Amino acid sequence: MQVRIGVLTGGGDCPGLNAVIRAVVRKGIRHYGDELYGFHDGWKGVVENSYELLDISRMQYTLNLGGTVLGTSRYNPFKYDPEARAVFESVERNSLDAVIAIGGEGTLSCTMELHRRGLNAIGVPKTIDNDIGITERTFGFDTAVTIATDAIDRLRTTAESHNRVMVVEVMGRHVGHIATWAGIAGGATRTLIPEEPFDIDDVCRSLKKRHEEGGRFFSVVVVAEGAKPQPGTMEVPPEVLDEFGHVRLGGIAYQVAGEIESRTGYETRVTVLGHTQRGGTPTAYDRVLSTRFGVAAIDAVHAEKWGSMVALSHDRIETVPLVDAVAELKTVSPELWATAKQFFA
Numbered sequence: 001m002q003v004r005i006g007v008l009t010g011g012g013d014c015p016g017l018n019a020v021i022r023a024v025v026r027k028g029i030r031h032y033g034d035e036l037y038g039f040h041d042g043w044k045g046v047v048e049n050s051y052e053l054l055d056i057s058r059m060q061y062t063l064n065l066g067g068t069v070l071g072t073s074r075y076n077p078f079k080y081d082p083e084a085r086a087v088f089e090s091v092e093r094n095s096l097d098a099v100i101a102i103g104g105e106g107t108l109s110c111t112m113e114l115h116r117r118g119l120n121a122i123g124v125p126k127t128i129d130n131d132i133g134i135t136e137r138t139f140g141f142d143t144a145v146t147i148a149t150d151a152i153d154r155l156r157t158t159a160e161s162h163n164r165v166m167v168v169e170v171m172g173r174h175v176g177h178i179a180t181w182a183g184i185a186g187g188a189t190r191t192l193i194p195e196e197p198f199d200i201d202d203v204c205r206s207l208k209k210r211h212e213e214g215g216r217f218f219s220v221v222v223v224a225e226g227a228k229p230q231p232g233t234m235e236v237p238p239e240v241l242d243e244f245g246h247v248r249l250g251g252i253a254y255q256v257a258g259e260i261e262s263r264t265g266y267e268t269r270v271t272v273l274g275h276t277q278r279g280g281t282p283t284a285y286d287r288v289l290s291t292r293f294g295v296a297a298i299d300a301v302h303a304e305k306w307g308s309m310v311a312l313s314h315d316r317i318e319t320v321p322l323v324d325a326v327a328e329l330k331t332v333s334p335e336l337w338a339t340a341k342q343f344f345a
């Protein structure tokens with residue numbers, strides 16, 4: 001049956017978003033004959049009725065394009081109205097049968113709340129952080145890890161040439177998946193993640209051991225932006241909030257590097273990869289995962305699996321309840337962390 005569907009991307013952008021939209025549009029139009037409304041800037045576009053009609057030609061040449069052609073924002077309609085009535089008015093005005101929301105924790109939680117109030121919604125998990133529950137992987141993560149690993153490889157040769165410690169800060173607000181993967185792949189001397197508050201003394205001991213006993217006079221330390229020292233072990237500046245009430249992260253590497261230099265005397269430099277990890281071309285893996293998620297999302301609309309999210313499980317795409325997916329963030333598994341630790345100095 002032909003239906004009219006709204007599509008939006010919310011939260012931080014992420015490589016692979018366009019590949020999801022393209023897959024939704026292709027299968028939606030070619031297979032089901034659907035009409036697709038692309039809303040601009042996440043839920044904001046729904047509330048403000050800002051949209052464009054999506055067709056196959058609009059999504060041509062976007063499979064490998066980073067960012068999102070629809071634009072994105074962290075706008076949450078519940079912040080302005082506890083019933084988010086403007087969303088339902090827009091859905092009614094445009095006679096939409098369903099909405100596909102592609103986003104991370106914030107967007108998916110909002111989608112779940114809207115579904116609870118009667119919206120026919122399907123979620124698609126997106127984030128370079130890979131921290132959405134239930135799904136084994138989110139698209140964008142592979143690209144971010146590839147970029148971070150490439151950076152570590154580059155920093156390693158310059159660190160080696162100058163006998164320096166390089167502190168590399170990667171993204172990872174609440175969890176350290178990017179840091180752990182890139183740390184293992186790049187052979188980091190130490191990796192610091194939000195799940196495991198670190199002791200700077202212990203980090204410095206590792207570096208000294210490697211430099212004094214191991215005969216290697218350079219090191220790479222990978223720090224997730226959300227990494228925290230054990231209470232009372234190191235000073236950190238007070239938190240600053242952005243307009244959505246999220247802590248603005250970025251910069252812990254400078255504190256870590258300062259401590260390393262003053263405690264060890266080793267010359268230490270900082271590289272903050274920041275948004276380079278989110279921009280640009282998605283890897284082949286992410287293009288494939290995005291495409292699979294997009295196809296599964298449009299199928300979920302036609303199967304009327306309202307309130308569900310597409311997810312990767314044992315290399316199969318499934319649908320899972322949104323409520324379960326957003327219940328808990330997925331942290332780095334003890335098994336992976338134990339493997340990473342094996343290679344710390």
Ligand code: F6P
Nearest residue numbers: 012104127128129171172173249
């Ligand atoms: O959630 C994805 C993410 O990339 C986090 O790792 C990071 O903390 C955040 O987005 C940064 O977002 P912004 O675009 O607001 O700087």
